Amino acid sequence: MTDDARRPLSRRELxxxxxxxxxxxxxARAGAARDEAQAPPAGxxxxxxxxxxxxxxKVRLGLVGCGGRGTSLLHDLLGIDGVEVKAVxxxxxxxxxxxxxxxxxxxxxxxxxxxxxxxxxxxLCKRGDxxxxxxxxxxxxxxxxxxxxxxxxxxxxxxxxxxxxxEECWRLVDVSERTRRHCMILENCCYGWNELxxxxxxxxxxxxxxxxxxxxxxxxxxxxxxxxxxGEGLWRRFEHVSRNGNLYPTHGLGPVxxxxxxxxxxxxxxxxxxxxPSLGLQAYRDRALAADDPRRKETYACGDVxxxxxxxxxxxxxxxxxxxxxxxxxxxxNMISGTLGTFADYPPRIFFDEASKxxxxxxxxxxxxxxxxxxxxxxxxxxxxxxxxxxxxxxKLAKVAExxxxxxxxxxxxxxxxxxxxxxxxxxxxxxxxxAWSAPSALSELSVSRGSAPVDFPDFTRGRWAEKRA
Amino acid sequence: MTDDARRPLSRRELxxxxxxxxxxxxxARAGAARDEAQAPPAGxxxxxxxxxxxxxxKVRLGLVGCGGRGTSLLHDLLGIDGVEVKAVxxxxxxxxxxxxxxxxxxxxxxxxxxxxxxxxxxxLCKRGDxxxxxxxxxxxxxxxxxxxxxxxxxxxxxxxxxxxxxEECWRLVDVSERTRRHCMILENCCYGWNELxxxxxxxxxxxxxxxxxxxxxxxxxxxxxxxxxxGEGLWRRFEHVSRNGNLYPTHGLGPVxxxxxxxxxxxxxxxxxxxxPSLGLQAYRDRALAADDPRRKETYACGDVxxxxxxxxxxxxxxxxxxxxxxxxxxxxNMISGTLGTFADYPPRIFFDEASKxxxxxxxxxxxxxxxxxxxxxxxxxxxxxxxxxxxxxxKLAKVAExxxxxxxxxxxxxxxxxxxxxxxxxxxxxxxxxAWSAPSALSELSVSRGSAPVDFPDFTRGRWAEKRA
Numbered sequence: 045m046t047d048d049a050r051r052p053l054s055r056r057e058l059x060x061x062x063x064x065x066x067x068x069x070x071x072a073r074a075g076a077a078r079d080e081a082q083a084p085p086a087g088x089x090x091x092x093x094x095x096x097x098x099x100x101x102k103v104r105l106g107l108v109g110c111g112g113r114g115t116s117l118l119h120d121l122l123g124i125d126g127v128e129v130k131a132v133x134x135x136x137x138x139x140x141x142x143x144x145x146x147x148x149x150x151x152x153x154x155x156x157x158x159x160x161x162x163x164x165x166x167x168l169c170k171r172g173d174x175x176x177x178x179x180x181x182x183x184x185x186x187x188x189x190x191x192x193x194x195x196x197x198x199x200x201x202x203x204x205x206x207x208x209x210x211e212e213c214w215r216l217v218d219v220s221e222r223t224r225r226h227c228m229i230l231e232n233c234c235y236g237w238n239e240l241x242x243x244x245x246x247x248x249x250x251x252x253x254x255x256x257x258x259x260x261x262x263x264x265x266x267x268x269x270x271x272x273x274x275g276e277g278l279w280r281r282f283e284h285v286s287r288n289g290n291l292y293p294t295h296g297l298g299p300v301x302x303x304x305x306x307x308x309x310x311x312x313x314x315x316x317x318x319x320x321p322s323l324g325l326q327a328y329r330d331r332a333l334a335a336d337d338p339r340r341k342e343t344y345a346c347g348d349v350x351x352x353x354x355x356x357x358x359x360x361x362x363x364x365x366x367x368x369x370x371x372x373x374x375x376x377x378n379m380i381s382g383t384l385g386t387f388a389d390y391p392p393r394i395f396f397d398e399a400s401k402x403x404x405x406x407x408x409x410x411x412x413x414x415x416x417x418x419x420x421x422x423x424x425x426x427x428x429x430x431x432x433x434x435x436x437x438x439x440k441l442a443k444v445a446e447x448x449x450x451x452x453x454x455x456x457x458x459x460x461x462x463x464x465x466x467x468x469x470x471x472x473x474x475x476x477x478x479x480a481w482s483a484p485s486a487l488s489e490l491s492v493s494r495g496s497a498p499v500d501f502p503d504f505t506r507g508r509w510a511e512k513r514a
Numbered sequence: 515m516t517d518d519a520r521r522p523l524s525r526r527e528l529x530x531x532x533x534x535x536x537x538x539x540x541x542a543r544a545g546a547a548r549d550e551a552q553a554p555p556a557g558x559x560x561x562x563x564x565x566x567x568x569x570x571x572k573v574r575l576g577l578v579g580c581g582g583r584g585t586s587l588l589h590d591l592l593g594i595d596g597v598e599v600k601a602v603x604x605x606x607x608x609x610x611x612x613x614x615x616x617x618x619x620x621x622x623x624x625x626x627x628x629x630x631x632x633x634x635x636x637x638l639c640k641r642g643d644x645x646x647x648x649x650x651x652x653x654x655x656x657x658x659x660x661x662x663x664x665x666x667x668x669x670x671x672x673x674x675x676x677x678x679x680x681e682e683c684w685r686l687v688d689v690s691e692r693t694r695r696h697c698m699i700l701e702n703c704c705y706g707w708n709e710l711x712x713x714x715x716x717x718x719x720x721x722x723x724x725x726x727x728x729x730x731x732x733x734x735x736x737x738x739x740x741x742x743x744x745g746e747g748l749w750r751r752f753e754h755v756s757r758n759g760n761l762y763p764t765h766g767l768g769p770v771x772x773x774x775x776x777x778x779x780x781x782x783x784x785x786x787x788x789x790x791p792s793l794g795l796q797a798y799r800d801r802a803l804a805a806d807d808p809r810r811k812e813t814y815a816c817g818d819v820x821x822x823x824x825x826x827x828x829x830x831x832x833x834x835x836x837x838x839x840x841x842x843x844x845x846x847x848n849m850i851s852g853t854l855g856t857f858a859d860y861p862p863r864i865f866f867d868e869a870s871k872x873x874x875x876x877x878x879x880x881x882x883x884x885x886x887x888x889x890x891x892x893x894x895x896x897x898x899x900x901x902x903x904x905x906x907x908x909x910k911l912a913k914v915a916e917x918x919x920x921x922x923x924x925x926x927x928x929x930x931x932x933x934x935x936x937x938x939x940x941x942x943x944x945x946x947x948x949x950a951w952s953a954p955s956a957l958s959e960l961s962v963s964r965g966s967a968p969v970d971f972p973d974f975t976r977g978r979w980a981e982k983r984a
Contacts, residue, residue, distance in 0.1 A: 252797065255790040255840065256819035264882075316786045316966045320725040321829040327722065327853040331869055349726035349851065351833055353821055353966065359791040363821055363833070370725065371867035372856035373883050381819065383797040386842035397841035399801055412734075413843050496786045496823065496968045 089221035092475055093307070093508045097199075097226070099468035103127050104173055106155075106198070108165045108189050109180035110134040110143040112275050113203060116449040117180055117230070118143055120458045122150040123444060126466050133158035133168045165189050169196040175465065178230070179203055182279045187212040194225035201228045201461060204294040206478040210486045210502065213479035217504050220475040228461060228471045229478035231298035232449075233376060235456040237419045237442075238392045239299040240435030242380060245387070245394075246303045248433070250402055252384030254304060259296030260365035262375040266328045270368070271339070281325075281339075284346040288319050289488035290366035291346065294481040296376045297364055298473070303380045304360055307476050311509035312362070312501040314355045317488035319347025324369030352488045354501065357509070364484060392417040394429070402429060470513075479504040559691035562945055563777070563978045567669075567696070569938035573597050574643055576625075576668070578635045578659050579650035580604040580613040582745050583673060586919040587650055587700070588613055590928045592620040593914060596936050603628035603638045635659050639666040645935065648700070649673055652749045657682040664695035671698045671931060674764040675952040680972065683949035683956070687974050690945040698931060698941045699948035701768035702919075703846060705926040707889045707912075708862045709769040710905035712850060715857070715864075716773045718903070720872055722854030724774060729766030730835035732845040736798045740838070741809070751795075751809075754816040758789050759958035760836035761816065764951040766846045767834055768943070773850045774830055777946050781979035782832070782971040784825045787958035789817025794839030822958045824971065827979070834954060862887035864899070872899060940983075949974040 103126055107114055110132055121127050132143040132155045140157040148154040156171075158164040165185075169177060169192040177193035179186055179202045187207050190200035206229045207213045220227045233239060245251060269276040270284070283291050304310055325344045333340055348369050354362040365377070378389035385396040393414035396403040406412060418424035424431070437456050438445070445452030445459070464471050483502065491499050503509060573596055577584055580602055591597050602613040602625050610627040618624040626641075628634040639647060639662040647663035649656055649672045657677050660670035676699045677683045690697045703709060715721060739746040740754070753761050774780055795814045803810055818839050824832040835847070848859035855866040863884035866873040876882060888894035894901070907926050908915070915922030915929070934941050953972065961969045973979060 253791075253793050255793055255817075256821075256837075314966065316788065316823070316968075318786065318823040318825055318831050319829075320831040321723075323723050323725055323853050328869075347725075347829075347831075348853075349831060351726075351823055351831060353786070353788040353823065355788055355966070359789075359817075361788050361790040361817075361819060361821060367726075367851075370851050370856060371854060371870075372851060372858075372865045381837075381840050381842060383793050383818075384841065386840060388842075395842045399798075400841075496784065496825070498786075498966045 089224065091506065091508050092220050092224070092226060093505060093511065094470050094513050095224070095226070096468050096470045097465045100175060100466060101126065102175075103462050103465050104130050104175045106131040106133070106168050106171070106174045106177045106193075107143065107180070108133045108168060108177060109185075109203075110136075110139040111180070114178070114180035115143065115146070116454065117178055117458065118146060120448045120455045121178070121462075122147065122152070123448070123455065124459050124462050127462055128152060129155045130173060131156045131158060131168045131171060133165045135159065135162060135164075166192050169193045169198060172196075174198045176201060180230075183208050183283070187215055190216060190227050191219050194219050194223040194227060197223070197225065199226045199228070199465070201230050202478060203230050205292060205482040205485050206294070207482045208485060210483060213483050213486070213502070213504065216475050217479050226471050227475040227478055229294065229298070229473050229481060230457065231294050231473055231477075231481065232453045232457045233295045234298045234302055234473060235437070235460065236299070236451070236453040237434070237438050238378065238389055238417065239302075239453075240438060241417070241430065241433050242378075242387050243299070243302055244433040244435055245429065246380065246382075250385060250396075250400065250433075251380060251382035251387065252397070252400075254360060254380060254382040256361045256363075256381045257300040257304060258363040258377045258379040258388075259300040260367070260375055260377040261292045261295045262365060262367045262370075262372065262377070264371060264374075265368040266325065267332070270325065271329070271332065281342075284322075284325060284344045284369075285342055286345055287489055288322070288345045288347055288350075289317060289486075289490075289492050290350045290352055290364060290484050292366055292368070293352075293364060293484040293488070296378070297362070297481045297484060298477070299376075299378060300362055300380065301477065301481060304356060304362070306356065306480065307474075307505055307509050308513045309510060310356045310358045310360065311503060311505065312354050312480055313357050314498050315352055315484060315487045315491060315501055316496050316498045317350060317352040317484075317491035318496045319492045320349040322347050324348040328369070347492070350488060350492070352484055352491070354484065366488075387417070388414070392419075476504045476509075559694065561976065561978050562690050562694070562696060563975060563981065564940050564983050565694070565696070566938050566940045567935045570645060570936055571596060572645075573932050573935050574600050574645045576601040576603070576638050576641070576644045576647045576663075577613065577650070578603045578638060578647060579673075580606075580609040581650070584648070584650035585613065585616070586924065587648055587928065588616060590918045590925045591648070592617065592622070593918070593925065594929050594932050597932055598622060599625045600643060601626045601628060601638045601641060603635045605629065605632060605634075636662050639663045639668060642666075644668045646671060650700075653678050653753070657685055660686060660697050661689050664689050664693040664697060667693070667695065669696045669698070669935070671700050672948060673700050675762060675955050676764070676948040677952045678955060680953060680956045683953050683972070683974065686945050687949050696941050697945040697948055699764065699768070699943050699951060700927065701764050701943060701947075701951065702923045702927045703765045704768045704772055704943060705907070705930065706769070706921070706923040707904070707908050708848065708859055708887065709772075709923075710908060711887070711900065711903050712848075712857050713769070713772055714903040714905055715899065716850065716852075720855060720866075720870065720903075721850060721852035721857065722867070722870075724830060724850060724852040726831045726833075726851045727770040727774060728833040728847045728849035728858075729770045730837070730845055730847040731762045731765045732835060732837045732840075732842065732847070734841060734844075735838040736795065737802070740795065741799070741802065751812075754792075754795060754814045754839075755812055756815060757959055758792070758815045758817055758820075759787060759956075759960075759962050760820045760822055760834060760954050762836055762838070763822075763834055763954040763958070766848070767832070767951045767954060768947070769846075769848060770832055770850065771947065771951060774826060774832070776826065776950065777944075777975055777979050778983045779980060780826045780828045780830065781973060781975065782824050782950055783827050784968050785822055785954060785957045785961060785971055786966050786968045787820060787822040787954075787961035788966045789962045790819040792817050794818040798839070817962070820958060820962070822954055822961070824954065836958075857887070858884070862889075946974045946979075
């Protein structure tokens with residue numbers, strides 16, 4: 045087994061069998077400073093910030109969750125060199141069989157299947173021959189599955205949101221630090237063409253000093269995801285029954301957190317949140333479903349539009365929204381503003397201050413307007429910012445990636461994760477990102493329930509956020 | 515004197531000369547129920563909600579403030595039937611002379627000029643022959659001037675923001691109710707072509723039940739308004755030195771408040787606010803001004819981007835932003851969302867739910883996108899929502915209006931105000947609107963200073979907000 049643990053497996057086994065959680069925790073904390081070479085101690089086990097994977101030729105992978113999302117991720121993974129899919133798991137045997145067939149069709153040895161009930165993923169995690177488990181299941185299973193992987197010495201890559209409650213966020217951090225396994229968040233939007241272009245512009249200082257960002261998940265999910273009778277329709281609508289806040293923060297927040305160097309020099313410190321009335325699902329349901337449909341008796345706690353404001357340690361502000369029930373076109377907003385320029389998405393467009401070296405000359409008195417940002421090489425102007433700041437991953441992968449999910453960002457994400465594991469690099473997105481990007485879900489619920497009172501944003505890095513990293 | 519006071523002038527005189535403010539207030543409150551026929555008692559003097567102007571043929575007008583804004587307003591007013599400009603006032607004699615010449619050039623008797631120092635506006639207000647005073651001066655003078663007009667039996671129409679502090683907001687309400695004079699807010703953006711179209715759509719129920727609105731004043735004022743050496747450059751930058759919040763809320767909030775039937779069935783109840791760091795003015799100033807320019811020693815308290823969230827009594831949410839220093843194109847956002855559709859501006863566009871009778875037929879699986887909203891009769895599709903919901907004011911006035919300020923909205927605003935006064939209608943925008951739309955200025959400062967804690971939004975209507983009005 046290729047293993048980059050900082051302490052032997054038997055130690056992790058010991059911790060898990062130690063009498064009582066408190067004793068185990070105390071033991072882990074005591075042992076932290078001794079065991080960590082690369083990373084100074086922080087929590088129980090020492091930080092995972094900047095911790096590199098051990099180099100490996102192959103990434104032996106297990107997939108938990110073979111539904112719509114898992115199938116799409118699997119398709120991408122099968123097109124990446126060095127990935128061996130060893131095991132697949134789902135509670136539906138037919139989905140496992142379908143995934144096994146896909147792997148075989150791609151020319152790999154058919155993976156072992158796990159379909160014996162809710163907890164068969166634990167057996168997958170215990171195999172002993174996996175380097176990485178992908179988790180693509182309903183939200184409430186993300187943390188138990190990631191924890192099972194890490195406790196068995198396997199890195200976890202978890203769909204979004206990686207955790208639902210604050211306790212779950214901390215559990216990911218605690219377990220990752222104790223087991224020395226990474227828990228990556230599969231935040232595909234961080235790998236979008238626009239997002240990586242903007243990240244490069246920001247890191248090159250082209251927007252000046254940053255002040256404010258805006259992001260969202262605005263996606264009308266009523267007809268398909270929330271009210272269909274299979275797949276996500278089996279569970280996702282119930283989140284709206286019991287919770288009122290931003291249920292799905294990471295697609296917007298992940299890219300913006302990267303622009304702002306969150307956990308590389310800044311961190312989120314405070315959040316306030318406000319929800320609109322809950323009207324959209326009821327209105328849709330009442331006109332779309334048969335009079336005797338049992339779903340007509342449901343009530344939905346979640347306000348149609350949730351808006352949160354997050355402040356960072358450097359005082360920057362982030363506007364974060366969630367709306368999956370209003371009739372309006374898709375948007376993640378994806379806006380970032382600084383003293384030298386502003387980028388905003390939907391459609392992608394940019395504006396540079398006249399003091400910027402990227403500003404185009406203006407006529408005196410001319411109304412200044414956005415300049416479009418154009419991904420398509422056919423449509424973009426040669427030598428423009430698109431050519432100069434396009435990310436190296438997209439330059440290399442565009443042709444293959446664009447056959448994959450979500451316009452290619454999914455493929456780029458998985459390709460990059462596999463690259464980090466094979467090259468022995470730290471992951472781009474670590475457990476602290478997973479926790480901090482998922483936390484607004486719980487924090488927004490808390491703020492909304494307290495009449496929009498500000499709530500403190502936990503420092504999941506235990507003080508390591510201010511360190512610059514590559 | 516044409517006077518629509520609900521009690522004789524001597525009564526107001528009595529109140530003002532009564533010994534002690536408390537005695538006057540108590541007298542006013544006691545007398546409220548007796549004196550008011552049209553409007554039930556509310557505050558001292560009874561509500562001004564829904565109170566009609568007395569019909570008059572002419573509107574005899576005084577203008578206080580003949581700078582850039584006053585000159586533009588005057589130009590519009592001189593093109594409106596029934597307006598007689600009787601008096602003009604400014605602290606700069608040349609500006610008064612210029613305004614007098616403009617009036618004469620328009621064929622009216624030259625108005626009397628008031629240019630004898632900071633308080634000569636009081637003499638203008640005391641003339642006894644005015645129906646209406648327009649106030650277009652620096653923000654801190656708005657309330658003293660509006661109060662002087664009302665105390666002298668003259669209606670006031672005040673530029674934005676109408677008041678800066680909460681005390682000033684209440685003062686406008688108290689004085690308006692006591693003197694039975696209206697205090698209108700000159701919120702021109704309420705009369706924009708888009709804004710009135712959307713208001714008509716909303717009132718016809720075409721966006722369904724409303725849930726959420728967004729609005730802003732995003733306007734890069736660095737070079738012209740804030741750092742020029744005359745006009746607004748003489749005072750406006752100093753607001754940024756001492757205050758941190760949304761300094762200029764009404765252009766965004768006014769139209770949105772109208773969509774939401776604020777003070778016609780709903781009201782603002784709570785506000786939270788967060789400011790980004792203050793970087794933009796410093797950065798601009800440091801690169802644009804000479805090394806020995808004394809302005810380089812200024813420091814600016816106001817965060818570059820201020821974002822506030824406002825909740826209404828019906829639970830709806832309003833996002834309200836302010837940014838006059840970041841390099842980005844102009845926007846008031848002007849977005850409103852409901853269960854049947856969403857409108858957003860910059861550029862103007864709309865989306866209707868497929869259940870809406872205004873929805874265009876869609877192909878199955880087609881990505882749904884915004885439809886542009888087109889003001890220009892030449893560019894718009896005949897029989898579309900632009901034709902069906904265009905406001906009657908614009909149908910009537912477009913040709914003349916478009917020669918006036920801000921694309922025509924200024925002319926439409928003043929024309930409509932004069933129409934209300936001549937026809938004996940209640941004003942569209944009353945003192946409660948003036949107070950509630952200006953209040954986020956002070957409320958955002960308060961919330962920001964308290965770490966984004968929620969602050970209660972005063973009910974300036976004293977409980978009359980829930981009444982439906984035409």
